[in-house]
Amino acid sequence: xxxxxxxxxxxxLKVFGLILNAFIFFxxxxxxxxxxxxxxxxxxxxxxxxxIVYRQWRFGINQYQYYLIYVPFIFNLFFLANYLxxxxxxxxxxxxxxxITDVQGDRGPRSSKKGRSTTIHLEDGKFEAYYFPRMFFNYxxxxxKKTITYYLEDGLFGFMxxxxxxxxxxxxxxILH
Numbered sequence: 001x002x003x004x005x006x007x008x009x010x011x012x013l014k015v016f017g018l019i020l021n022a023f024i025f026f027x028x029x030x031x032x033x034x035x036x037x038x039x040x041x042x043x044x045x046x047x048x049x050x051x052i053v054y055r056q057w058r059f060g061i062n063q064y065q066y067y068l069i070y071v072p073f074i075f076n077l078f079f080l081a082n083y084l085x086x087x088x089x090x091x092x093x094x095x096x097x098x099x100i101t102d103v104q105g106d107r108g109p110r111s112s113k114k115g116r117s118t119t120i121h122l123e124d125g126k127f128e129a130y131y132f133p134r135m136f137f138n139y140x141x142x143x144x145k146k147t148i149t150y151y152l153e154d155g156l157f158g159f160m161x162x163x164x165x166x167x168x169x170x171x172x173x174x175i176l177h
Contacts, residue, residue, distance in 0.1 A: 017069035024076040028083045030132040033160040046075050082155035089163065093149040096120040120148065133162050142167045 029039070050071040054063065061070070099119040119135045120142070127134055133150070136142055145167040155161045 021072045021076055024080055029079045031162040032079055033130045033133055035129050036131050043075055082157045082159050083161045085156040086153035086161050088154045090152055091149055092152060094122040094126055095146055096122050096148050
């Protein structure tokens with residue numbers, strides 16, 4: 001194997017690691033019912049532990065690769081195990097209201113106006129402490145709907161996870177996403 005080919009494969013694995021971390025974060029971690037500040041604090045703590053471990057043992061790994069791929073992967077593995085080995089599935093249905101946010105106005109990027117957000121607020125303030133399970137990226141999927149049905153399970157480490165969700169007009173008229 002030539003040196004160029006070997007370097008290419010190593011770079012390809014790095015890119016794959018970054019993509020895998022991003023996928024696990026956006027598909028698994030954001031579907032976990034955990035407060036954002038706990039998520040942030042735990043990531044910072046893991047990075048500090050990772051820093052101490054790296055300084056102490058120097059594994060022969062490039063430090064950028066270590067901090068950008070391996071340490072975040074360890075962080076994501078915790079949530080992946082919590083998600084994959086979850087149990088006690090249940091379905092919970094709630095009416096919701098759209099969040100209100102500033103959106104770009106008609107007069108260019110410096111103007112703003114109030115508009116609908118893809119973050120929802122559930123009836124009786126349910127899950128208000130958990131931002132990610134109430135945030136959605138596809139507005140069209142939730143447009144003109146009034147109800148969301150969450151398919152939830154209890155995770156291996158005690159963090160509830162959202163396995164799926166469905167927006168509908170009412171409790172009886174489910175429309176799958």
